[in-house]
Amino acid sequence: MRATWRWFGPRDNVPVEWMLQAGVRGVVSALHHVPPGSEWSAQEIARRQAEIGCRADGSPSNLKWEVVESLPVSEAIKTQTGDWKAHIAAWRASLQTLAAADIKVVCYNFMPVLDWTRTDLAYRVGHGGTAMRFDAVDFAAFDLHVLKRPGAAAETPEPLRDAAAERHRAMTEADRAQLARNLVMGLPGGQPGLTLDALRAHLGTYDAIDAGRLRRHLADFLSEVVPMAEKLGMRLCCHPDDPPWPLLGLPRIMSNLEDYRALTRAVDSPANGVTLCSGSLGASSGNDLVAMMKALGPKVHFLHLRNVLRENDLGSFHEAEHLSGDTDMPALIDAVLSEEARRRAAGRADKDIPFRPDHGQDILDDLGRQAQPGYPAIGRLKGLAELNGVIAGLEYIHHGR
Incomplete structure (x- = not known):
């Protein structure tokens, strides 16, 4: 090796x-x-x-x-x-x-x-260091309530939908903005200035592609x-x-x-x-x-x-x-x-x-x-x-x- x-x-x-x-x-x-x-x-x-x-x-x-x-x-x-x-x-x-x-x-x-795709780029772990994390509830909260993607509710299991709604209610606007910034880091080149409308446009290019x-x-x-x-x-x-x-x-x-x-x-x-x-x-x-x-x-x-x-x-x-x-x-x-x-x-x-x-x-x-x-x-x-x-x-x- x-x-x-x-x-x-x-x-x-x-x-x-x-x-x-x-x-x-x-x-x-x-x-x-x-x-x-x-x-x-x-x-x-x-x-x-x-x-x-x-x-x-x-x-x-x-x-x-x-x-x-x-x-x-x-x-x-x-x-x-x-x-x-x-x-x-x-x-x-x-x-x-x-x-x-x-x-x-x-x-x-x-x-x-x-x-x-990660929702947290500096998640605190037990020894005090940090790691990248994907929190399914945070991601669903973004998809359902921040991005408001059509079809997201039908694709999200009910327990996750309920947890995401509660999580979103508990978030501040700063929390929601940071979550969005973390998620777009996974775009090629990490586009920190990408707007939600621009992300929706990217997603729309796959509407007819299964x-x-x-x-x-x-x-x-x-x-x-x-x-x-x-x-x-x-x-x-x-x-x-x-x-x-x-x-x-x-x-x-x-x-x-x-x-x-x-x-x-x-x-x-x-x-x-x-x-x-x-x-x-x-x-x-x-x-x-x-x-x-x-x-x-x-x-x-x-x-x-x-x-x-x-x-x-x-x-x-x-x-x-x-x-x-x-x-x-x-x-x-x-x-x-x-x-x-x-x-x-x-x-x-x-x-x-x-x-x-x-x-x-x-x-x-x-x-x-x-x-x-x-x-x-x-x-x-x-x-x-x-x-x-x-x-x-x-x-x-x-x-x-």
Whole structure:
């Protein structure tokens, strides 16, 4: 398993030196400033590579940009509206330029409108640190009483409707505004100035798109990009829905094992694969992460290892410590190591699967640093250390390494 670290570029308050000190072997990054649907230029890719490869004092870091996360799929592609064909052409051109720069793993997602969704970005946990949280009652209160989305009441179970009404009554206007700001952080680029009317307009683009139609659009996209990726020796890996169930009336098609089987069947190619995110998928009690790793193993090109603690049957959860949530992380890592052993025996070049300690709780100095939500320095360092300890122990005991 190859330890990597997500880095948001020069604006990230975790400098390159800290990644080195954390002990990672590669870097996960993207050109976050380039709008979805636009082609990534060789110059911008080279600039990001140079930023990763250099410490603040000008000396080489010897770190390389190894995984793209994400090369965004525009809303036009997902809905097949507007300039969607030009956007696919730009995506294909970006693949060619990334391959020429020797970057071969590309993570993307096909979530409509929202990316990840959380109602609280600094939920206080028992030890005094903070974590990101999804409170199902808060979310329903927003959907029903702040956004006032048509159809929301019919889609919300009665116990949750009642709890949401009570929660909304107890909120101040400042509480409601903060909840809305937290939720739009999951939009591509995190659009803090997005109005409720603008969000309603985004949602309206999916009025005629159900899950079946969105799956067809995904298959159309894959048919255009996967053959090129295979020719270039690249590996594309689709990230799951976060959380893995419908939100705001939007279709979700990457939420469970059957969804991923449909993805890999749509275009059968070694380039068409999976980002197995144990946190996103683990928010649903219906997802067995160990079984998913075993079933999808040959197609898993990238791993996000994090844990969540499911709080109730309504769908509330928060980001737990990496070894303390509802996912059996040692068992999942053991399944990953077994897959890697099969790859070595088969002579696969991608025998070491890149992983990163996804998210983390804000602890110690993190609490005053105001990092990108979910990406504290010390919380992720702690998670990586825990994961590395599990990996080392399992390799020693079970895999003879």
